[in-house]
Amino acid sequence: MLELDGSYGEGGGQILRTAIALSAITGQPLRLYNIRKGRRSEGLAPQHLKAVQTAAHITDARVDGLKLHSTELFFHPTCIHPLNGEVDIGTAGSITLLLQCILPILLHAPKSSSFTVRGGTDVEWSPSWDYFEHITLAALGQMGASVEAGLLMRGYYPEGGGVVSMKVSPSHIHISPREFERSDAPIAGNVHSFALPSHVPERIRDAAATFLMQHGHPAHIALEHTRARSVGCGITLWSGLLGACALGRRGLPAERVGRMAASQLLKEIKSGASVDVHLADQLIPYMALSGGGEFVVREITEHTRTNVWTVQHFVDVECTIERTNELYRVCMST
Structure with a gap:
């Protein structure tokens, strides 16, 4: 069983989402401890709980420690199957952060998934829905992922209630390493x-x-x-x-x-970067799973460093970060 310290680096929900996704895809059982240690409210918050619950449903996983404020979690996936129906976070918890956890898994499912997610579409400390749709999915599309997404209703804090629709086609055999280049798009x-x-x-x-x-x-x-x-x-x-x-x-x-x-x-x-500082950390798991990739970013955030550390526990990849003038070139390879 792979054991990870959830307080490493960024020490928040990032390690949880990435580790659960990669555990599901690689089939490696996971023990995650010190989850969100030192935060004002330690352990699993409602949106983290729903992300793990959904991942467990997709993978028929055996899970221990799945409760609010839990700081230790055992996750043992057995398979991957499509997701259909509705996922309701139940609060204004971020829909886009939940998708960071389950989307990589669903791209490895044997059949297509069609589902809705209810929660917060535009809330603090997370990518907005428009960012996810126009930037995150655009980048994944360049790598070969097939995902359709639609906004049905916005969800703001405190009520949430936003609804999005998702259609995810099995794409893992099509996802390939990508060298992301700078674009002068309008x-x-x-x-x-x-x-x-x-x-x-x-x-x-x-x-x-x-x-x-x-x-x-x-x-x-x-x-x-x-x-x-x-x-x-x-x-x-x-x-x-x-x-x-x-x-x-x-x-x-x-x-x-x-x-x-x-x-x-x-x-x-x-x-002069090819991707922004927030997309950079989101790309790391997909680059690791595809066996490589490259981008240039203006800053290496703690989220990015944490994701690199996390993926290297699951996937045998090398990651180099080279500073050139005021930019950083991130290269991943097997």
């Missing part, structure tokens, strides 16, 4: 809002577009007046495999929300 984006005056999303859009234009980058940013259970708004911007997002909140001026996202994206564009 900037696009989306501003979404619910139960707010129409001038709020308009100000977010205009502030982002003005900031980018002042730096020589025109952008086409759409407005989406959406359905949700809670008041909320946000913006996601993207250019190729570079992206940025920001959420509105009470007391935060709309103009600041727009400029936050725009300045984040501009930093990525000006760096």
